[in-house]
Amino acid sequence: MNVTPLAEPTNATDANDVLLLTSQKLRYVYLVIGALGLLGNVFVVVVIFSGTAMRKQLTNAFIINQSLLDAAVSLFLILTTLLENDGRTFVSTADLAYCKLWLTKMWLWGLLVSSTYNLLAVSVERYLAVVHPFWHRMRLTRGKVFASIAFIWVFGPAYNLAYMVPTSGISRDGGCTLYSFWPDSLTQNAIGVLTITIQFIVPIILLIIFYARMIVVLRMRIRPPPVAAGGAGASGEGGPTMARARRNVIKTLGIVAFCFVFCWIWNQIYFLLFNLGYGRIDFLGVFYHFTVVMVFANCCINPFIYVAKYEQFQKTMRHLLLRERPTADITQHRDTSSFSGNNR
Numbered sequence: 001m002n003v004t005p006l007a008e009p010t011n012a013t014d015a016n017d018v019l020l021l022t023s024q025k026l027r028y029v030y031l032v033i034g035a036l037g038l039l040g041n042v043f044v045v046v047v048i049f050s051g052t053a054m055r056k057q058l059t060n061a062f063i064i065n066q067s068l069l070d071a072a073v074s075l076f077l078i079l080t081t082l083l084e085n086d087g088r089t090f091v092s093t094a095d096l097a098y099c100k101l102w103l104t105k106m107w108l109w110g111l112l113v114s115s116t117y118n119l120l121a122v123s124v125e126r127y128l129a130v131v132h133p134f135w136h137r138m139r140l141t142r143g144k145v146f147a148s149i150a151f152i153w154v155f156g157p158a159y160n161l162a163y164m165v166p167t168s169g170i171s172r173d174g175g176c177t178l179y180s181f182w183p184d185s186l187t188q189n190a191i192g193v194l195t196i197t198i199q200f201i202v203p204i205i206l207l208i209i210f211y212a213r214m215i216v217v218l219r220m221r222i223r224p225p226p227v228a229a230g231g232a233g234a235s236g237e238g239g240p241t242m243a244r245a246r247r248n249v250i251k252t253l254g255i256v257a258f259c260f261v262f263c264w265i266w267n268q269i270y271f272l273l274f275n276l277g278y279g280r281i282d283f284l285g286v287f288y289h290f291t292v293v294m295v296f297a298n299c300c301i302n303p304f305i306y307v308a309k310y311e312q313f314q315k316t317m318r319h320l321l322l323r324e325r326p327t328a329d330i331t332q333h334r335d336t337s338s339f340s341g342n343n344r
Contacts, residue, residue, distance in 0.1 A: 026289060030081040033296045037074030040303030041067040044313075051316035058145055059129075059249055062122035063306075065149050069115040070299040076108040077296055089174035096169065099176035104164045110157030113199045115299065118152045119253075119260055120203050126250055127210040130217050159198065163191050192275035200268045207257045214250055245312065252310040256302055263298035267291035 044067040048054045055064075085103055090096065100106075125145075128136040164179065171177040182188040221243065270291050274281040282288060306313045 026293075027081055029293055030077055030296060033293070033300055034074045034078035034081065037300035038071050038078070040300055041071035041074065044303050044306055045071075047313060047317045047320055050320045051312075054312060054316055058125055058140065059122060059253075061145055061149070062118060062125060065152070066115065066118045066122065066302065069111055069118055069153070070302060073108065073111045073115060073296075073299040076105075076111060077299070080105050080108055085176060090170045090176055091174060095176075099170060099178075100165045100168050103176050104160075104168050104178055106160045106164045107157060109164075110160040112295065112299075113156030113159060114152050115156075116199055116203050116260065116264075117155060118149075119257060120206055121148055121152060122253060123207055123210045123257060126253060127214055130214045130246070130250070159195075163195075189275045189277070192271065196268055196272050196275070200264055204261055207261070211250075211254050211257065218247060218250070248309070248311045252305060255305050255309060259301050259305065260298055263294045263301070267295050 045064055048060050048064055048067075054060045080102075083102075088095070090099055125136075125140070128140060167179045167181045169177060169181055270281065270288060274283075307317065
C-alpha cells in the first residue's frame, strides 16, 4: 500500500488479497516503525513542554504539532497493521462503513498529508521570521498559528475522505474492494496526479524556495557590519547568540525537510509513473514495499534529528533528564517569535 492509496492494485483488488500479500516480516517492520515513532514523538512533546522558553515560541508550537501528527501517524500505523481485514463477508451497513472508513486506511494516509503540510507551515514561519521579520513580529499572531494548526489537522483526512470513500465499497462476492469504483481510467489517473501534486510536488517546490531564500538572507547577515570610528559595530537583531540560535533552528528544520523529501520521493515517483501509464509497475514487488517503508519511516526520524542537531532541544532535554540547571540562553532567551510577543 502506498502513501497515496491509489497506488494499490486498482483492478477490483480485494482487501483480503492485500492482506495475504503482506508478509509477516513486513508487518514487524511496520510495528517497529510505529512504536519508535509513537515513543519518540511523545518524548519530543514532553521535552518541549518542560521548557518554559521553548513552549512559548511559535516555531516550537509547529514542532509540537509535527510531533503530535507523527505520533498519530505512528499509532494508526500500528492499529492498521494489527487490525487488518479478517476475511469476513461484508453484508451490513456497518460493514460498509468499516470498509470505507477503516480498511482504506484513510486516517493513516490523511495524517501523513497533514504532517507534510505542518512541515511546510513551520518552514513558512521561519521564512517570515528571517526574510520578513517586521511582518512576522507584528502580524503573525497566536490566533493565526492555532488556526493554521487546526486547518492542517483537518486538511489531510478531508482530502483523502473525498476520493477514498466514493471509490471503495463492497463487491458482489461480499469482499471489501479498495479504490476500485472509478467512472473511467482517465478520472482515476487524474486524481492520482492531483494527489501527488498536492501532497508532494507543491510542498517540495515551496520548501526549496523558502530555504533557498533563507540561506541567501542569512549569508548576507553573517557579514560583519562596518565599525564606526571610535565605536563598536552595530549588533545584529538580538546579537550573535540570537543569530546562532536562529541559524540552528533553520538548519535543523532544513534537515527535517531533506529527510521528508528523501523518504517520500521514491514512492511518489513510482506512483507518478503508474498514473502516467509508464511501463509495467509492480505493486507487489520488493522495491514498491521499500518505497512504502521509507514513507512510514519518515514519521519516526524527526526526534532523532532534534536530539542530534537542535541545540535548544538538547539543553532542555538534559535539564529534564539530568536535572541540569538551565543555561541563560534557555531561561532568558527572548525570541521575537514567541507567543508573548504575538498574543493577539
